[in-house]
Amino acid sequence: MSDVVASRRAALVVAAAGFLLLTPLHAHAQWWKRAPVDFEECADAAEKAANKTEKTAALADCNAKFAGRRKPGGGYSYYDFLQDRTFDIAGPNPTPEEQKRIDESYTSYLANQRRSNEAAQAAARQQREQQEQARQQQVALRTEVERVSVPVARVPVPVERPKVQQSVSPRPKGAPCTKGSFSCEWPRLSESLSDLKKLFTPAPSKPAKKG
Known part of the structure; x- marks a missing residue:
């Protein structure tokens, strides 16, 4: 507590000394006719100084002498x-x-x-x-x-099913034939194919007779 107060008062003394350093050495400390009672009265008297230098010195002296300032309400x-x-x-x-x-x-x-x-x-x-x-x-x-490998989901490969060959059953004899249907046209196409096969296949030659 004492160290804090001592350092605080030293700072206040330094601040007050700063104002006093602004005064020239030839300035008189008692420049007023009657000692002022507070800072405001002191400052009013300082305004009547002969020149700017003396005015500045007087205001610095007022600030060093009086720490308080008047309040409007007293x-x-x-x-x-x-x-x-x-x-x-x-x-x-x-x-x-x-x-x-x-x-x-x-x-x-x-x-x-x-x-x-x-x-x-x-x-x-x-x-x-x-x-x-x-x-x-x-x-x-x-x-x-990164350490744990995430398994990749496998895409199922479609299995190709064997094609089922539809067998054509021969049309029963005497059954009615529907024009344009496969069972009706197949016998006729089969006979035409047999005729074409005979046409393009040469007949076997007969062997020559011995004398």
């Missing part, structure tokens, strides 16, 4: 830039009790910031672990699929 407020927060104070500068409350708030602010950073880091780490696990599962699944 009282003062103090802005702590280290924790980006405004505190209500009774006068133009924080009292020791008010300063203690501001320092304790800054300590809590640092603790909350640390917890938020740790939570963010833990969430990011968990997300990376989940992504790595998902990647490993995908690799293992792909490896298992």
Whole structure:
């Protein structure tokens, strides 16, 4: 707690010194006729400075002397830039009790910031672990699929059935003949074929008689 408060007050001193460095060495610290009671009264008097250089120096001196700013409804407020927060104070500068409350708030602010950073880091780490696990599962699944060969479904080969030759039974004698049917025309075609066969087949020659 003491280290945090000490570092905080050192930062505030450095910030205040930055404003004082803007003042030239020849500027007078007591440039007003009557000591102002707060920053606003001090700034109003600084506006009446003789030139721009003295005006800038006077405003820097006002900012270093008074930390609080007037509130429209009365009282003062103090802005702590280290924790980006405004505190209500009774006068133009924080009292020791008010300063203690501001320092304790800054300590809590640092603790909350640390917890938020740790939570963010833990969430990011968990997300990376989940992504790595998902990647490993995908690799293992792909490896298992490649290792196990999937049987190819066989296409059944059609079996050719033997053709059944239909036998033609001869037409019974005396049965009526249907014109154009095979059983009616076959006897006539058979006789024509026999005649053609005899026509183109030469008759065997007779052997010559011996004397």
